[in-house]
Structures are given as structure tokens and as C-alpha cells.
Amino acid sequence: ETGVTQSPTHLIKTRGQQVTLRCSSQSGHNTVSWYQQALGQGPQFIFQYYREEENGRGNFPPRFSGLQFPNYSSELNVNALELDDSALYLCASSIDRGRNNSPLHFGNGTRLTVT
Amino acid sequence: DQQVKQNSPSLSVQEGRISILNCDYTNSMFDYFLWYKKYPAEGPTFLISISSIKDKNEDGRFTVFLNKSAKHLSLHIVPSQPGDSAVYFCAARTSGSARQLTFGSGTQLTVLP
Numbered sequence: 001e002t003g004v005t006q007s008p009t010h011l012i013k014t015r016g017q018q019v020t021l022r023c024s025s026q027s028g029h030n031t032v033s034w035y036q037q038a039l040g041q042g043p044q045f046i047f048q049y050y051r052e053e054e055n056g057r058g059n060f061p062p063r064f065s066g067l068q069f070p071n072y073s074s075e076l077n078v079n080a081l082e083l084d085d086s087a088l089y090l091c092a093s094s095i096d097r098g099r100n101n102s103p104l105h106f107g108n109g110t111r112l113t114v115t
Numbered sequence: 116d117q118q119v120k121q122n123s124p125s126l127s128v129q130e131g132r133i134s135i136l137n138c139d140y141t142n143s144m145f146d147y148f149l150w151y152k153k154y155p156a157e158g159p160t161f162l163i164s165i166s167s168i169k170d171k172n173e174d175g176r177f178t179v180f181l182n183k184s185a186k187h188l189s190l191h192i193v194p195s196q197p198g199d200s201a202v203y204f205c206a207a208r209t210s211g212s213a214r215q216l217t218f219g220s221g222t223q224l225t226v227l228p
Contacts, residue, residue, distance in 0.1 A: 042218030056215050106158030
């Protein structure tokens with residue numbers, strides 16, 4: 001059983017640029033969430049995708065967008081990068097079968113640095 | 116507005132002794148709580164969880180206690196081992212929020228040999 005994999009592991013971008021981060025869900029998982037973890041803080045929820053549709057969003061501006069594909073892999077896109085976007089971006093997958101409480105399984109993250 | 120707070124950024128414990136990590140929350144709508152462990156350069160790993168209908172859940176060396184009236188939960192690790200050294204995150208969610216977890220800022224646990 002493969003776990004959650006994210007690419008790339010590290011990325012350096014310039015302010016104003018756009019970035020795409022990728023995630024492959026754990027086998028059998030149909031729900032993917034993205035989190036931003038700034039230095040010294042806990043992860044913050046960005047959004048969640050289920051059946052290729054966004055079904056939950058945290059307090060992040062519209063320049064943060066995402067996609068989920070039929071194979072349950074996912075992308076996080078950030079436009080017009082700002083210095084404060086520098087963080088570790090974590091992808092997490094889970095199985096959603098109604099009101100179950102299966103925990104999130106996280107990938108190792110992508111470290112984004114905006115200069 | 117931090118809804119989940121871990122007020123101790125770090126904790127050091129001797130190997131074999133008990134580690135107690137604390138977490139406070141303010142949102143009374145939270146009904147499910149989780150603890151995650153994070154090693155450097157890795158993603159958080161699920162450790163243990165508790166539903167708001169319980170006050171204790173145990174899994175091997177790890178026990179989580181929930182005090183709803185005080186809006187407080189704690190993670191006990193007994194006995195502590197050097198391999199337990201990591202950052203521990205407390206997280207919470209409401210039943211209507213699917214997989215949206217609200218995390219605390221974490222506590223760095225160091226278990227000294």
C-alpha cells in the first residue's frame with residue numbers, strides 16, 4: 001500500500017509567480033485535503049476535494065485553487081505568489097464514507113520559498 | 116483567534132518517565148479530537164483520537180484524556196522512549212466540517228536517554 005506522495009519536495013519561486021504542487025493520494029482514498037504550515041505553527045486548512053469537487057475551504061484567498069482528478073490525485077495552484085506564502089504545503093488523503101472518523105494520512109509536504 | 120492552543124512549545128522528559136502534553140480549545144462545537152506526531156522532513160502521522168462522547172481512549176503506551184467542561188485534552192505517553200522525540204500536534208474538528216482539522220501550534224517533545 002503506497003502512502004501519500006507529494007512533488008516536488010522543495011521549490012523556490014519569485015514574488016508574483018504562479019506555482020503548482022502535486023499530490024498522489026494513498027491507495028483507496030477518495031478525499032484529499034491541503035494544508036499550509038508556516039514556520040512555528042500548526043497546519044492550516046486550505047481546502048478539501050471529494051469526487052473532484054471542492055467541498056470545504058478555509059480562510060484562504062481565491063488565488064489558492066485546486067483540482068482533484070478521477071484517479072484521486074490532486075493539485076494545489078497558487079497565483080500571484082506573496083512572500084507570506086512561504087511555507088510547508090501538506091497534502092492529506094482519507095476515505096470518506098459518510099460520518100466515519102477515519103484519520104487523515106499526510107504526505108511529507110512541499111517546502112515552498114518565495115523570494 | 117486560535118481555537119486550539121498548545122501553550123507549551125517544548126517539553127523534556129527522561130526516558131522511562133511519563134510525558135504529558137496538553138491542549139486547550141475554545142470552540143464548543145468541536146466533537147472529535149486527534150493527536151498527530153511529526154518528525155523533521157516528514158508529514159504528520161496520526162497517533163490517537165477521541166470522540167467527545169468519551170473521556171479517555173488508550174492505545175498501548177498512549178492515552179488521551181478529554182475534559183469537556185474545561186475544554187482541555189491531554190496526551191499521556193508511558194513509558195517515554197527516545198524515539199518519541201518529535202513535535203506533537205493536537206487537532207480538532209466539528210462533525211459538519213468533513214476533514215477540516217484545526218491544529219494547535221505543536222509541542223516539541225524531547226525524551227532524554
